[in-house]
Amino acid sequence: MLTYSFENLGDESLYEHLYRCIRTDILAGRLQAGEKLPSKRALSRQLGISVITVEGAYGQLVAEGYCQSVPKKGFFVAKLTSLPVHPAVLEKRPAAQKKPKRQYLADFTANSLRPADFPFKTWTHLLRQVMSGQAEALLERSPGMGILALRETIAGHLQSFRGLDVNPGQIVIGAGTEYLYGLLVQLLGREKCFGVENPGFDKIRKVYKKHGVRCVPVDMDKQGICPSELLKKQVDVLHISPSHHFPTGCITPISRRYELLGWASAQEGRYIIEDDYDSEFRLTGRPIPTMMGIDVSGRVIYMNTFSKTLTPTIRISYMVLPEKLVPVFQDELGFYNCTVSNFEQYTLARFIKDGYFEKHINRMRNCYRRRREALLQTMKEGGLFAHADIIERGSGLHFLLRFHTEKNDTVLQKALADKGIRMRPLRDYYAGETPDAAHIFVLNYSGMEESVLQEAVSRIVSCLV
Structure with a gap:
C-alpha cells in the first residue's frame, strides 16, 4: 500500500510531490520492476487527493520511463538497469562563500572605460x-x-x-x-x-x-x-x-x-x-x-x-x-x-x-592625452622619476616603467598590491625566459581616475625607498 504525507509541501504542487515519492520508492527498490501500481481512483481515495493529481503524477512517471501504462490493465513499474545500490541523497552543503574582490586605489592592469567616457x-x-x-x-x-x-x-x-x-x-x-x-x-x-x-x-x-x-x-x-x-x-x-x-x-x-x-x-x-x-x-x-x-x-x-x-x-x-x-x-x-x-x-x-x-574617437584621444600628461606630471612632482625610468614610445594607452630597486618583481608586486596598487611585471608576458625584463612593469592608464593619481604615486614611491 502506498502511503505518503502531503503536509508542509511549500511551493511544490500535489502531483509533483506524489511523483517524487513514487520515484524515490522505485529507485530505492521498495517498488519492484513489474509491480502494479494502484489504480488512479483507488490511490486518490486512499490518499484523499483528486484523480487528476494522481493522473498527473503517473503521467510524469511514464514520460520519464519509471512506469509503463498497459491499456485496460493499469500502470506497472518499469524494469530499470543500473539502479543505484542506495537511494541518492543530496548532501546539504553550506553555500560557497565568495572571496571578496580586492579593492585597489589604482589598477594599472585594467583595460577599462570610465562610465563618463x-x-x-x-x-x-x-x-x-x-x-x-x-x-x-x-x-x-x-x-x-x-x-x-x-x-x-x-x-x-x-x-x-x-x-x-x-x-x-x-x-x-x-x-x-x-x-x-x-x-x-x-x-x-x-x-x-x-x-x-x-x-x-x-x-x-x-x-x-x-x-x-x-x-x-x-x-x-x-x-x-x-x-x-x-x-x-x-x-x-x-x-x-x-x-x-x-x-x-x-x-x-x-x-x-x-x-x-x-x-x-x-x-x-x-x-x-x-x-x-x-x-x-x-x-x-x-x-x-x-x-x-x-x-x-x-x-x-x-x-x-x-x-x-x-x-x-x-x-x-x-x-x-x-x-x-x-x-x-x-x-x-x-x-x-x-x-x-x-x-x-x-x-x-x-x-x-x-x-x-x-x-567619439577624437574626444577620447584628447581625453587620454590629458590623462597621460596628468599622470606623467604627477609622477614627476611626486618624485617617482628619482626611482624609475619611463619607457614610452608615444602611442597606445600604456607604457613601461623600469624601477630602480633591488627587490625582485614578485616581492615588489606584492608590496604594491598591499598598498592598493595593482601592476603586472613585464616578465608575466613572456613564455619561457625573460631576458632584460627585471624590474620593468606595465602601466595601463586608460581607466585611471585623476583624483587618485597623487596618492597612487606616493604609495608607489613608498614601496621603492
Missing part, C-alpha cells in the same frame, strides 16, 4: 531609432559574416582612417577577437603552427592552444618579430601587432614589415594575422599604415575591435580576409550564425555612419 545618450538615442525604424530587419536572421550595413560602414571607416581599400564582402563580424581567433583556426587548419609574439598578450597563446593547434612563442628584437625565428620554429601563421606591440610598445618599421611579408609569400599556406587593436589611439603623429595595405600577395588577415574605442563589454570585433580566402570561408564556415545581435550591429552601423564614432 561612454556616449550613453547618443547610443540610446540611436538604439531607439533602430528599434522604431528597422523593426523588421532586427528580427531577420543575420548573415554569418554579419549584417551588410555594418560591414559597409566598417569598410568606409577603414578607407578613411587606415587607408585600406577593402570591400564589405571581405569583412567578418564576431563577438570578440577570441571568437574570431577560433574561426581562423578552423579556416586555416589545425595542422598549422601558429606563432605569437614573445613577450605578448598571454590570452592569445591560451586561446590558440585551447583550439588544439601548436602555438609557439617567437622571440622579438627592438624592431619586432625576428624573421629567422619563424623558419627555425616552422611557423605557418604569424599573429602580430606591428603598429603598437603589447606590452613593449614596439613599432615594426617598414623594412621589417617587408621582410615578414616576404616570409609569408615564400610558401603557400603562410599567413600573417595583423592585430590592430589600438591604432586609433596613437597619441603622437599620424596612425602607422597597416601591413595589409602594402600586402600584394594576399597573405595578411587584418583584425580589429571596438573594445578599445568604445568599451570592452560591447564585444564587437571584426577581421578582413584576403579576397582569396573569402570563398573558402563561405564554403567551410558559412553555416555559422553571426554571434553579435542585430540590435548592436545596426546601432553600431548608425553610430559610425552618422559621424558619432569619429567624434
